[in-house]
Amino acid sequence: MSEHRRKPPQSQEGGRAAARRGQSGPSSGRRAAPRGATGSPSDYGLGHGSAGEDQSHGSRTETRRASQRNSGGRRGAAEAVGGRRGDPTGPGRGRGRSSPDRQRLIDYPRADKYGWQRWMPSWKLVAGLFVGFVGSLVAVAGIGYAMVGIPDVAKTATAQNNVYYWKDGSQMVATGGETNRQKIDLSQIPEEMRWAVISQENKTFYDDSGIDPKGIARAVFNMARGGQTQGGSTITQQYVKNAMLNDQSQTISRKFKEIFVSIKVGAEVDKNEIMAGYLNSAYYGRNAYGIQAAARAYFNKDAIKLDPGECAFLAATLKGATYYDPAGTPSVDPVGATSAANQKRALQQMQDTLDKMVEYGHLDANVRAKYTKLPKWQNPRSNTDLKGQIGYLVDLANGYLVTHSKETGITQDLLQLGGYSIYTTFDKNKVKELEESVTKVQKANIKPEERPETDTHVQFGGASVEPDTGAIRAIYGGEDATKHFTDNADQTGAQVGSTFKPFVLAAAMTWGVRDPNLGSSQAQDERTIVSPESLFSGQNKLKIKNYDDTVWKNEKGEEWLQTNDGDVSLGSPPEFKIDLREAMRESVNSAFVQLGMDVGLDKVKESAASAGLKDSSLTNSGFPSFSIGISDPSAIRMAGAYATFAASGKQRDPYSVEKVTSEKGQIFTHETTTNQAFTSKVADNVTDVLKTVVEDGTGTNAQLPGRQVAGKTGTTDGNKSAWFVGYTPQLSTAVSMFRYDDDESNKNRTFLEMFGTGGQKKIHGASFPAQIWHDYMAEALKGTQPKDFPEPEPIGEVVNAEPSPSPSPSATETEEAEPSPSPSPSVTEVEPSPTPTETCTNIFNCNEETGGTTDGNGNGGTGEVSPSPTDTETNGNTRGNANGGFFGGPGG
Secondary structure, eight states, rough: OOGGGGOOBBBTHHHHHHHHHOOOSSSSSSSSTTTTTOOOOGGGGGHHHHHHHHHSSOOOOHHHHHHHHHHHHHHHHHHHSSSSOTTTTTTTSOOOTOOSOOOOOOOOOTTTGGGGGGSSOOOHHHHHHHHHHHHHHHHHHHHHHHHHOOOOOOGGGOOOOOEETTTTEEEEEESSOOOOEEOOOOGGSSSHHHHHHHHHHOTTTSSSSSOOOOHHHHHHHHTTOOOOOOOOOOHHHHHHHHHHOOOOOHHHHHHHHHHHHHHHHHHHHHHHHHHHHHHHOBOOOOEEEEEHHHHHHHHHHHHGGGOOOHHHHHHTTTTTTGGGGOOOOOOTTTTTTOOHHHHHHHHHHHHHHHHHHHHHTTSOOOHHOOOOSOOOOOOOOGGGGGGTHHHHHHHHHHHHHHHHHHHHOOOOHHHHHHHOEEEOOOOOOHHHHHHHHHHHHHHHHHHHHTHHHHTTEEEEEEEOOTTOOEEEEEEEEESSSSTTTSSSSTOOOOOGGGGGGHHHHHHHHHHHEEEEEEHHHHHHHHOOEEEOOOEEOOOTTTBBTTTTSSSSBBTTTOOOOEGGGGGGSSSSSTTEEEEEHHHHHHTTTHHHHHHHHHHHHHHHHHHHHHHOOOGGGGGOSSSSSGOOOOOHHHHHHHHHHHHHHHHEEOOOOBBBBBEEEEEEEEEEEEOOEEEOOHHHHHHHHHHHHHHHHHHHHGGGGOOOSSOEEEEEEEGGGOEEEEEEEEEEESSSEHHHEEOOOTTTTTTOOOOOOOOTTTOOOSSTTTTHHHHHHHHHHHHHHHHHTTOOOOOOOOOSSSSOOSSSSSSOOOOOHHHHHHOOOOSSOOOOOOOOOOOGGGSOOTTTTTTTSOOOOOOOOTSSOOOOOOOOOOOGGTTTTOTTTTTTSSSSSSGG
16 A cells, blocks of 8 residues: 555544654654544553653553553553543542552452462462451351250150041041150160160260261262262261251251251260160151160060160161061062061171171170071051051052152151141042951951861952042051051062963054064064954963974973863864953963963063053063963052053053142142053953953953943962952952961061862952952942943954964873973972862852862962873863963963
């Protein structure tokens, strides 16, 4: 660009002349004052002379450095000389924050340093802040220490009642507030009890200050992240926590209060007094607060008489009685808090405590060696207000709230404190009717005085669920919750037998059977949906095959021969083909075992889980007998799963609490979640097949005049349990019957056979369970309008319509060629079945027998194969391995 076209910036005051003066001289700068400026160059931090004079002493870089030295930066320069640009007051008079003329209380950033050094605090500043921080902590601690008092242990454990309500809003019971606690002097507490607690929880108890700084930091940090408080507290802290029982809020302020109280207690209270207070206020389970109440609750003795093993055991319960009470608390945790699991856990903890007592010199090794097993404990005694069914109902509601604590916000500790109004789903009339139906059958038929060998230890269980909502309307948990402590409606371990077969049929209608001519991966994708008219073999002692027509063998190379109840073949000879509707009606095992193999046992298991059975209740699906009920779901879950069929495939989990309120208002409301477990076509077809069971099959005793009923009978391995599960469109109910030794301290509970029980040769699902179901449902549905099930749409193809290319082996050939060993070490007992002359047409009156008492592991609890009958055991006299039931056994 030519020189004459360059136009330098014009000074507002001097025009071109000023501009020329600004450019004159050998040392003139490149830039004049900004356009529009009204002050002198010094107003912009460039010195007190003219621009030319200032820049003659150095470069622009030197000017910027000089500006930074004066006021700490570009912005500081402008503010130091005038605060705002154009401020006429001159240097040093503005409002700049970095004015060197103003003295600051805290010199930070440091005014006399440059660059990064300005941001490094001086040692004086650091020391001052540290002293101030420590001083503040001391002041806060002093104030906190002065403000808190020493708690009174006599005021601990003041829980309120929880009030439970029926479905109609009337009060069921008020319970939970009663506190079983007795305070005793330290001299009445065995020395071993003190050392057990100290050895396990706080070995430095007599030497520490009463607090655990690491445990406190961990708890505070965990709470700050929104989690629960953690363990690791000293005995003093636990004593204080118990004494502050009525304030269980999980907040940092509450934790700090607890810390200050612990410090004060540790400093001013004698250690022995703290120990006595802790042992007298701690919760040991079974509603027992304090060592004396615990000694009575578990061992029915005074605390002073506890031996070292009992002391170590009670010390274990302090870690949480839910998981250490050997009676179990399945209502809270059906899987993790069973009697067996709790006994194992309590024994391990007890042994660990005894070992530590020896290690720390508090117990002689020779004395310790005497206590290698759990001490003999007694079953819990409940509040008399919880007698009958009430105790089971309360336990079920409590278990629901605690296991769903993420939704309800109610933990076991909070529930124990009480103060809740709990509105349940239980229908008072239906609960009464179910109890009366069981009692009527039991009193009329079960006579332990007359038949002690067969009629002792007989138990019934039942549950009734509403298909439209999943609400549990009634349960029968046992004769009396204050005498029999296992809820028979919830978890018992009784296998369900042939009541499992509808899930096999649902799987076949949902996924279909695999093509034996295709490879495994292709066969998974290319399946044939099964029609109820599909044909399968009803051959007795049928050799079970994989879907690809290879013979199934277990890991030992043993084959499986599936037996039917009565050792009879059903279907059209010579192949004994029978359609699935008829096979369900007559409860033919062989047809459903082979169907399960063709569909895939993984799909059968998925079908059962989709219907609502818990995975934890389903056994290993690696054995063919999985399809005929070796699993042990609860009556509640079976009623809920059948309710899925009643609701045209809509699955809703059973629940027992509608809402919960407290002094804070409504804190929980149940919201029903619906899953489409099966298509309506599948579910309605299963229902249609199950209708034939009641209309003209093994379940005729469950007929309700004027109402459509669908259901299934079931009897299991060794005739050790019998079921009837059935439903109408409005209500689904499951009834079970079984025998086991009621000594609930036996962690290896064994189910007993029911041959001869109630005066019957064999108990079937069609006998007492179906009768109870009928009597209850007739009353429960009284006054309601009958409804019909939906008309099913046609589904699937008729599989195996053509005769099989090769005939099934005869019974004699099978017996001679293939004994069928069991995957289980146990062998099913063999018992003669009735001769043909003993058969009859009245199903109920002749015990559903049609010529045999076949039973065994085919449906068995182990899912394994036992030897098939020998030649001399034929002709209807064998109770074989995978028995099924024409009317019972695993079949019926």
